[in-house]
Amino acid sequence: MGTYPIRSVSGGVALAACAVLTMTTAAAATPIHDASSPHTIPPHARLYTPPPDKGAIKQITDLLKARDVRDARLIAExxxxxQAVWFTGGTPDQVRRDVHRVVTKAAAHHAIPVLVAYNIPFRDCSQYSAGGAVDTAAYEAWIDGFAAGIGDKRxxxxxxxxxxxxxPYNTDINGNAEWCKPDLSGTGLTPDEANQARYDQLNYAVDALEAHRNVSVYLDGTHSGWLGVGDIAQRLVRAGVQRAQGFFVNVSNYQTTERQIKYGTWISECIAFANDPEEGGWRLGHYSWCASQYYPANPNDFSTWVQTDQWYASNLGTAVPTTHFVIDTSRNGRGPNDMTAYAAAPYNQPASVISALQGGSWCNPPGRGLGLRPTVNTGVPLLDAYLWVKIPGESDGQCDAAGGARAWDYSAYTEPGWPTDPSQQALFDPLWGLYDPPAGQWFPQQALQLAQLAVPPLQPQWPVPPVHH
Incomplete structure (x- = not known):
């Protein structure tokens, strides 16, 4: 799921497309968090804009050829x-060179890059984004290369x-076995060892990266539509978050910013609550006692979330939350797609299909929009930044029935040109009326919707700004 530089652009229309590319940066105006630690993002940080996906250049070129200047400007903006740069594999030496190239280019533009390390063993539990290092030793070597590539750069x-x-082979905070049970044959690992290895790998990575004084490291905090506050707080602490800058939420997802602010704040408060020795330490380690989006709040009624705010106000005592977080706002401008519209005419999909579509609503949902622009000026004490982490316009994967992200009753609704053979229907995405691109490839139809439906709206510059190569 990476981004790639443009190697060559030729022709009048292509040159016009190239002219809309700019290494612009987002700047913060007001210090909002303690910058005394070198690991804290500087309060006036400018964020790096990497070269775009080659598919985006082609889309802009095609739109200009079709004289659709308005939409070309939206994609260009x-x-x-x-936005982030993803690193998803390669040898330790390759990732060292690739990371070094990005941080050096960012430094030349007086900007800070957002780097995503995405190579952990059993990545995505062999789903759409399967892959990762073969074992812990290989992953640690890869992380060493990643860290070395950063060097002393920010x-x-x-x-x-x-x-x-x-x-892998995890048990949640309530003792329930979870679904990810990858094939361990040939690894020499038991299920318990595979589970512990995940935490060992993350702790190693935290220490290797935090050893570089200008690096701000954030761990996976999922999102408010997923794990409860106590569950993710416990996992974060076990993974070493107290030695990192913090955690991130909503990466590659669509949950609203207002919910992520509360969710992230509660996670930080839960970590503080369960690590505070007040009154003899009766609550040490008791993450399961923390209030969450599921209780006393109702996850489906945002007006009730104030009840969880009140719980922390009443129970934190001397505990002071200090764990920071960032939010991916790249595609959450209109929140998640609840899919219920497909139950009505003309689609008339049954309840079982709607339920399945809801479960796959993370995978290329239509009708979504870009969210808040990246900035470190959030105005929220524990919230370090809004970032575009998932590259908007790149596919989440081939979202279909075969992969479990889609379902559809073609007898209730179909369109001319849609597949009639069941084997092809299983690979087709009826929400878009096409076969989705593989994960990480440019998805022009989705890219255009994200730009057109952005909240707040995009404000494309015209004429185009100067280009920085």
């Missing part, structure tokens, strides 16, 4: 916004999205 590192939401 989207890819000219600071960087924000988001460490392994989904790594604490999807853990």
């Amino acid at each position: 989207m890819i000219s916004t600071p 960087a924000i590192v988001l460490l392994e999205p989904d790594s604490l939401g999807i853990i």
Whole structure:
């Protein structure tokens, strides 16, 4: 799920497309958190804009050829916004060179890059984004290369999205066995060892990266539609978050910013609550006692979330939350797609299909929009930044029935040109009316919707700004 530099652009229309690319940066105006630690993002940080996906350049070129200047400008503004650079594999020496190239280029633009390390063993539990290092030793060597590539440069590192939401052979805070049970044959690991290895790997990565004084490291905090506050707080502490700058929420997802602010704040408060020795330490380690989005709040009624705010106000005592967080706002401008519209005419999908669509609402949902622009000026004490982590416009995967992210009753609704053979229907995405691109590839239809439906709206510059190569 990476971004790639443009190697060559030629022709009049292509040159016009290239002209809309700019290494613009987002700047913060007001200090909002303690900058005394070198690991804290500087309060006036400018965020780096990497070269865009080559698919975006082609889309802009095609739109200009079609004389659709308005939409070309929208895509151009989207890819000219600071966003993350993903590193998903390669040898330790390769990742060292690749990371060094990015941080050096960012430093030349007086900007801080957001780097995503995404190579942990059993990554995504062999789903859409399967892959990762073959074992702990290989992962540690890869992390060493990643850290060496940063050197003394400034960087924000988001460490392994989904790594604490999807853990091999994990048991949740209530003692319930979770679904991720990868094939361990040939690894020499028992299920318990595979589970512990995930935490060992993350702790190693935290220490290796935090050893570099200008690096701000954030661990996976999932999102408010997933793990409860106590559950993720416990996992974060076990993974070493107290030695990192903090955690990230909502990466590659669509949950609203207002919910993520509360969720992230509660996680930090829960960590403080369960690590405070007040009154003899009666609450030490008791993350399960923490209030969450599930209780006393109702997860489906945001007006009730104040009840969880009140619980922390009444129970923190002398505990002071200090764990910071960041939010991925790249695609959450309109929140998640609840899919219920497909139950009505003309689609008339049954309840079982709607339920399945809800479960796959993270995977290329239509009708979504870009969210808040990246900045470190959040105005929220524990919230270090809004970031575009997932590259808007890149596919989440081939979202279909075969992979479990889609369901559809074609007897209730179909369109001319849609597949009629069941084997092809299983690979088709009826929400878009096409076969989705693989994970990480440019998805032009989704990219255009994200830009058109942005909240707040995009404000493309015209004429185009100067280009920085």
